[in-house]
Structure formats: structure tokens, C-alpha cells
Amino acid sequence: MRAAVLHAPGEVRVEEIDDPEIIEPTDAVIRLTATCVCGSDLWPYRGVESVDGPVPMGHEYVGVVEEVGDQVRTVKPGQFVVGSFVASDGTCEICRAGYPSSCVHRVFMSQIGTQSERARIPWADGTLVATPDLPDLDLVPSLLAASDVLGTGWFGAVAAEAGPGRTVAVVGDGAVGLLAVLAAGRLGAERIIAMSRHEARQKLAADFGATDIVTERGDEGVARIKELTGGLGAHSVVEAVGTQESMQQAIGSARAGGHVGFVGVSHDVALSGEDLFFSQVHLHGGPAPVRRFLPELIDLIWQRKIDPGRVFDLSLPLDQAAEAYRAMDERRAVKALLSV
Amino acid sequence: MRAAVLHAPGEVRVEEIDDPEIIEPTDAVIRLTATCVCGSDLWPYRGVESVDGPVPMGHEYVGVVEEVGDQVRTVKPGQFVVGSFVASDGTCEICRAGYPSSCVHRVFMSQIGTQSERARIPWADGTLVATPDLPDLDLVPSLLAASDVLGTGWFGAVAAEAGPGRTVAVVGDGAVGLLAVLAAGRLGAERIIAMSRHEARQKLAADFGATDIVTERGDEGVARIKELTGGLGAHSVVEAVGTQESMQQAIGSARAGGHVGFVGVSHDVALSGEDLFFSQVHLHGGPAPVRRFLPELIDLIWQRKIDPGRVFDLSLPLDQAAEAYRAMDERRAVKALLSV
Structure with a gap:
């Protein structure tokens, strides 16, 4: 599949990498509808955080479930899902207290990368929330915003x-x-x-x-x-x-x-x-416990009561990820959406 | 009246200073029953905070009201009172929100000194709380503790x-x-x-x-x-x-x-x-909003449900304030009470 990969400061290339697979029985694999570039992606892009070899980028995502592991119960293939930028088991004491971003089994999605055609989502039950139906296309930016910046x-x-x-x-x-x-x-x-x-x-x-x-x-x-x-x-x-x-x-x-x-x-x-x-x-x-708020945020977006997707003032296909990074780095864009 | 005065690091003397008087119509003057030495008094005593000339010490106090200004309504001469180590007007927006120690008109009692026979208490209505009656002597240490360390x-x-x-x-x-x-x-x-x-x-x-x-x-x-x-x-x-x-x-x-x-x-x-x-x-x-808790704390002490006065493991007459400071500085005492 294609994915945005950072090779060195300032150097983002969209290239072929291996397709993700179910590794743990609690995983899901989703096909992304849209992803985006985050202000925090600019730290390694600018070389402020060091980069160790080519690294797939991104941690914000919405898309359609393609496959789930044996233990996944709450989402199924074909559903449109929104997830947090931190995967969380949803069952530990910290998650139950409302702090899934500090889950004892948390996985920062930036360690996996979501600026790609597909992505493996650990702890699918604790991380993903399905929308009531497939969304109208104009709701996609707002649902994507819920994944991180809105949350x-x-x-x-x-x-x-x-x-x-x-x-x-x-x-x-x-x-x-x-x-x-x-x-x-x-x-x-x-x-x-x-x-x-x-x-x-x-x-x-x-x-x-x-x-x-x-x-x-x-x-x-x-x-x-x-x-x-x-x-x-x-x-x-x-x-x-x-x-x-x-x-x-x-x-x-x-x-x-x-x-x-x-x-x-x-x-x-x-x-x-x-x-x-x-x-x-x-x-x-701290890192926002986005998952705590997702059901409410998705509902508000679904009912068109809020339109957080307006923060995206640049929209490009995934293949032009390099330009999306440049535009944000140079502050020509507040936030760049990448359609997949 | 007699008062403990810090002349230089390590040098506390009990000496005659002017009696306090009502300055503002919201003031009270109290005759102290007991006062004490605080861990924070040790910062100037040790020279960690600089001292500018002879300075009266102390900010914890309980005692009997002797005189009140024209505008004081909630306490009257003869009542036994406990007050916070920060005087507060009790009426500003910050006080009403529960943060009297950040009152817009606050006065830190350490700027006045309470290791003395008498003390002027600014904003008497917003600062002092009267006990139901004159207390039994054995309750005095606990009521004194409420003034700062318990609060x-x-x-x-x-x-x-x-x-x-x-x-x-x-x-x-x-x-x-x-x-x-x-x-x-x-x-x-x-x-x-x-x-x-x-x-x-x-x-x-x-x-x-x-x-x-x-x-x-x-x-x-x-x-x-x-x-x-x-x-x-x-x-x-x-x-x-x-x-x-x-x-x-x-x-x-x-x-x-x-x-x-x-x-x-x-x-x-x-x-x-x-x-x-x-x-x-x-x-x-931050500096504790002691006044917020005083009515409840006084009630618990009055009903003998708590005995915070047990933190005083040294009790001396005011005249021996120098020894009280030495004992706390050398960690021979947790907290020293000075009876007046």
C-alpha cells in the first residue's frame, strides 16, 4: 500500500510499504477514507525531534473496517469508524477512570502511522467508535477532526x-x-x-x-x-x-x-x-483522552450541530503529502487533510 | 506589649513593641491566648529569606477580641476567635469563590506578626470565626492548629x-x-x-x-x-x-x-x-484558603472529633520564643506552641 514516510527532516515521500495485518486478536485493520497532518508531526519534520531511519507518519484517521481479530466485539467489517490518536484497551482502571490516553496498554498511533491507505488499529474495541451509518462525504472532515484536534x-x-x-x-x-x-x-x-x-x-x-x-x-x-x-x-x-x-x-x-x-x-x-x-x-x-469524548462528538457532528472540519483549510490527495507538510510548516495552512 | 522580633538570622528576641490599634474600621484587635512557630518562619530565621531590620514574627493565632472597628459586624469584644494566616475581606469575587487566601485585599498576617500579646487583625468580618463559647483550655492547641497547619x-x-x-x-x-x-x-x-x-x-x-x-x-x-x-x-x-x-x-x-x-x-x-x-x-x-474551612474545622474540634493539637510537641511561654525557634530549627520539635 502507499504511505507517507519521513526519511529525513523536511523529506516526506509517499511510497509503497507492506500492507498491515492483524497481529493481535484485539486488532482491526481499516481502509482509510481520510487522514491529516498534525502540528505535532512537524516536530520530527523540522528535525526538532530526531528521526531514526524512514518512519511512516500520521496518527489521525477515519475509515472503513476491513478485518477484525477474533476477540473484537464492538466493530465489524464494513463499518465506518473514528478512533483516537492513542489506542487503548478500554478496560484497565485508568481507561475506566476516563484517561484512555494513559491506558496501561496504550499505543500511540504515531508509532504505527496512519498517513496511508490502510492501518492496523490495536485494541479496536477500546479505541474505535462506529458511526451510525456510512457518513455523507461532507461530514468526513469533521469526523476526522474528532480523531485528535477536536478531541x-x-x-x-x-x-x-x-x-x-x-x-x-x-x-x-x-x-x-x-x-x-x-x-x-x-x-x-x-x-x-x-x-x-x-x-x-x-x-x-x-x-x-x-x-x-x-x-x-x-x-x-x-x-x-x-x-x-x-x-x-x-x-x-x-x-x-x-x-x-x-x-x-x-x-x-x-x-x-x-x-x-x-x-x-x-x-x-x-x-x-x-x-x-x-x-x-x-x-x-496532557495527551487528550479523546476516546472518552468520541461518542458525544460523533453525535454532535452527525446531527450537524458542530462543524469542526472547517479547520481544514487545505485538502490534498495522499500522494501529495509532501506538499501538505510544506504548507503547514510554512504556516500557509492551519491544517491539511489528506484524502485516500 | 511583648512580641517576638527577628533581628538577624538566628536571633529572635522577645521585647517591648507598641500596642496595636484599630487603624481601619474593619479591623479588630485581639489579645492572644496562644500562637506558634511555623515551618515557614524558619526561612527568614535561617537567612534563606532576607530580613530587613527587626521584624515582628508569626502569623498563627487564637485569642479573645478586645476591640473592633466601627464596621465590624460578626465578632465582638469578649469572643474567642480563630483566624486564618491570611486576612481576607470575605466579600470579593475571589473570596466568594472559596479562595480567601488570594483575596484582592488580602493581608498576610506574617506582615503584621502574631507572636505577641496582642495583634491587629485586618478585615475582621472576613477573617475571624468565633467559637461557640470560651473554649476549655485543652482545646486551645487544636483551635490554634486550625489557624494554619490544620487548614x-x-x-x-x-x-x-x-x-x-x-x-x-x-x-x-x-x-x-x-x-x-x-x-x-x-x-x-x-x-x-x-x-x-x-x-x-x-x-x-x-x-x-x-x-x-x-x-x-x-x-x-x-x-x-x-x-x-x-x-x-x-x-x-x-x-x-x-x-x-x-x-x-x-x-x-x-x-x-x-x-x-x-x-x-x-x-x-x-x-x-x-x-x-x-x-x-x-x-x-498554593497558600491555603483556610478561612473556607474554619467553621467546619472549629466544629469538629469543638465536638472533640479531631485532635490536631497533637502536632504541638513543645509548649513554651512567649518569653521563650527563641528556644522554640531553636528547637524547630534543629528538628527537636515538630511544632512549638507559645502560650501568651
Whole structure:
């Protein structure tokens, strides 16, 4: 089958690799309908994370089940499925407590790769959720978004305890940040402040429910959030970048007793214990337990109540994966969909 | 009046200073019954925090109201009162949300000093809670503990979401850690693991409700907690020290999705964003909002359901404050009470 393979920093090639097979009786093999490029794929693409030989890329996916192992019970061939970017057994104590992304048997799908025609999905019962029927084609981008960026933005908003009566600030205007805005709105937040200085992203944030836009960053961004919240800071802040500056901006923007949900993958971040202590915020984040939210998210998409697929502003066939990476690397695209 | 004054590192003298007076109409002046020395008083005593000239010490207190300002409504002269180590107006949005220690008008009592015969208490209505009557003498140590160490240990356990069905680990066997053990028990925790290598403190932890004692520290301590919790880590961890090692030990000891309540005042702590991200814990702490818990704590003490005063293993008259500091500095005492 064809798959996007990273050979060296900046060098993505779509080439023939072996077809996946059922290895464990809990596996499924799916034929992908669509996949995409994630902000986190850019770390190895840019050489920030080292790459050891040619490596198949990707971890987001929707598609049709082709084959299942003997022990798979909840999905069957022919069904259209959405799965999390982390495979999880669904039965361990951590999964049952709502943290499948930290499942004791978890497999990061990035270790398998999903920018390909087919993919093996470990722990199919604990990982995949079937849609009610084969979806209309225009729903595919939104269902694909649920696999990671929507689920991650949603977790950020849940971790930040966005809800009725709350003012929510979102740091980061990438796909995850924009979808955290959408999530905060669905969760009933009263006021949603998107921090962005890109016009097109500001527009999308507003369409997703942002009530205010703040263009300042760092200390100035914090000061502006305080100004908008009676000097106190936001009740809820979602951090969707993962840098030192964005984490400090997020913590500084929250009021004492408030909640910071951080879902940007941290790179070289060191938090001052003293600042955290006196900020008195709640801090929670990590790799999003997307599987926890999938049934609800699929339902909202199926009923056309949310349209998270709008974050895809570039759509290319899988064969043009290299161009998709370039467009995201150069920030010409927020998020690139690859149709298979 | 007499008061303990720090002149230089290691040099505490009890001497005459001016009597306090009502300054604001929201103030009260109390005559202290008892006060004590806190672990945090040792930072300036040891010269780790710099001292600028002679400074009155202390921030924990119980006593009898002598005089109140014109606007004070909830306490009156003659009443026995307990107050938090942070004075708070009780009316701002942060106070009403349960975070009086981050009140927009807060005053840290350490800036006033309470190791003295009398003390001015700002924001008396928002800060002080009167007991039902003058207390029996044997209740005074427990009521004094409520002013800081009990309230702080309690907040640590609440922030760690200690409760029924939960395994709670406590890092730190000072007065706050020991009282976090007591709090976890009152909050219904199923299993309480005290981390301590001091025999007398282990004994007190067991009396307060600890079901397990772990003597290992650092990575070995984390490994031992994992071993005791099916490889997953504790649901709830209270951090009651404030060092780099204790914070890492606390975060490492919690399971994914678990809660870490940190109440040790952080000194030179830097947390790795990446470790925190992948630990997937909830982190919450800071200066304890003691005032939130005072009515409940006073009631439990008044009904003799808890005896937090047992953390005082040294009791001296105020005049011997210097010896109280020495005993705590040399770890001969867990906590020293000063009777006035």
C-alpha cells in the first residue's frame, strides 16, 4: 500500500510499504477514507525531534473496517469508524477512570502511522467508535477532526472547566485552539476570548463562538485578559501551544482558583513552582483522552450541530503529502487533510 | 506589649513593641491566648529569606477580641476567635469563590506578626470565626492548629480530592503533612500512605489515620507507592514540603488522571512541562484558603472529633520564643506552641 514516510527532516515521500495485518486478536485493520497532518508531526519534520531511519507518519484517521481479530466485539467489517490518536484497551482502571490516553496498554498511533491507505488499529474495541451509518462525504472532515484536534481542544476546555457563567481564554490559534473555542461554546461558556493575531483564524474563532479577540501576547496578553475580567483573570484558560511563553501566558491569565487546561505538547517548558503556588490555579492537561469524548462528538457532528472540519483549510490527495507538510510548516495552512 | 522580633538570622528576641490599634474600621484587635512557630518562619530565621531590620514574627493565632472597628459586624469584644494566616475581606469575587487566601485585599498576617500579646487583625468580618463559647483550655492547641497547619493540610487533601475509595499518599511528615493525613481520613479516604522515616512522626501519622508508612524517598519512594497501588500510583497525593525533590516525588506518585494537592511553600522548584504533560495529573495548591474551612474545622474540634493539637510537641511561654525557634530549627520539635 502507499504511505507517507519521513526519511529525513523536511523529506516526506509517499511510497509503497507492506500492507498491515492483524497481529493481535484485539486488532482491526481499516481502509482509510481520510487522514491529516498534525502540528505535532512537524516536530520530527523540522528535525526538532530526531528521526531514526524512514518512519511512516500520521496518527489521525477515519475509515472503513476491513478485518477484525477474533476477540473484537464492538466493530465489524464494513463499518465506518473514528478512533483516537492513542489506542487503548478500554478496560484497565485508568481507561475506566476516563484517561484512555494513559491506558496501561496504550499505543500511540504515531508509532504505527496512519498517513496511508490502510492501518492496523490495536485494541479496536477500546479505541474505535462506529458511526451510525456510512457518513455523507461532507461530514468526513469533521469526523476526522474528532480523531485528535477536536478531541484535544474539547479536553482542553473540559480540563479548564469551561461552562456556564465562565469566561474562557484560549491561548493558541492553531486547529486545537480554534476547536477549544468551539468546545467552550458547546460547554456553555458565557464569554470566550481567543488570543490570535491572524485575521483568518480570528474569523474562524468568531464563527466557532469567540466573543472577544486579544492580539497581545506574553505579559501584554495577560494584562489585556485581566483588563477584560475586572482585574481578576479568566475563570478558565486553555493552553494549546506548548511553549514556555504560552504556558506562562495561560497561567498568568487565569484567576486564583481558576482552571488551566494545557493540551499543547510541552517542549522545553520549565514552570516555576513559586509562580504556580501563588497563582493558585488548577492545572491539568496532557495527551487528550479523546476516546472518552468520541461518542458525544460523533453525535454532535452527525446531527450537524458542530462543524469542526472547517479547520481544514487545505485538502490534498495522499500522494501529495509532501506538499501538505510544506504548507503547514510554512504556516500557509492551519491544517491539511489528506484524502485516500 | 511583648512580641517576638527577628533581628538577624538566628536571633529572635522577645521585647517591648507598641500596642496595636484599630487603624481601619474593619479591623479588630485581639489579645492572644496562644500562637506558634511555623515551618515557614524558619526561612527568614535561617537567612534563606532576607530580613530587613527587626521584624515582628508569626502569623498563627487564637485569642479573645478586645476591640473592633466601627464596621465590624460578626465578632465582638469578649469572643474567642480563630483566624486564618491570611486576612481576607470575605466579600470579593475571589473570596466568594472559596479562595480567601488570594483575596484582592488580602493581608498576610506574617506582615503584621502574631507572636505577641496582642495583634491587629485586618478585615475582621472576613477573617475571624468565633467559637461557640470560651473554649476549655485543652482545646486551645487544636483551635490554634486550625489557624494554619490544620487548614493547610486540609486544603492539601481537598485539592488532592481525597475521598471515599481513594488511596492518598502524603509527602512530608511535618505538622502540615501529618494533618493532611488526618484530613484525608475525615474526608473518607480508603487508604492513606504516610511517607516518613521518623518513628515519632510515623506513630502520630498512624494515630491520625495512616494505613501504610513508606520510608523510601525520591524515585525509590515513587516506586514503592506504585508497588502499593497495582503499578498505577495513588489517586491523590498531598505535597507538604515545597522542594524540587518532594514535588517530583508527589507528581510521580500520582496515577494518570489523579490529583496532586501541593501546599508546601515552593522554594527553587522548576517543574518540567513535559513530565507534567505526560503524568496527566491534576495539580492544585498554593497558600491555603483556610478561612473556607474554619467553621467546619472549629466544629469538629469543638465536638472533640479531631485532635490536631497533637502536632504541638513543645509548649513554651512567649518569653521563650527563641528556644522554640531553636528547637524547630534543629528538628527537636515538630511544632512549638507559645502560650501568651
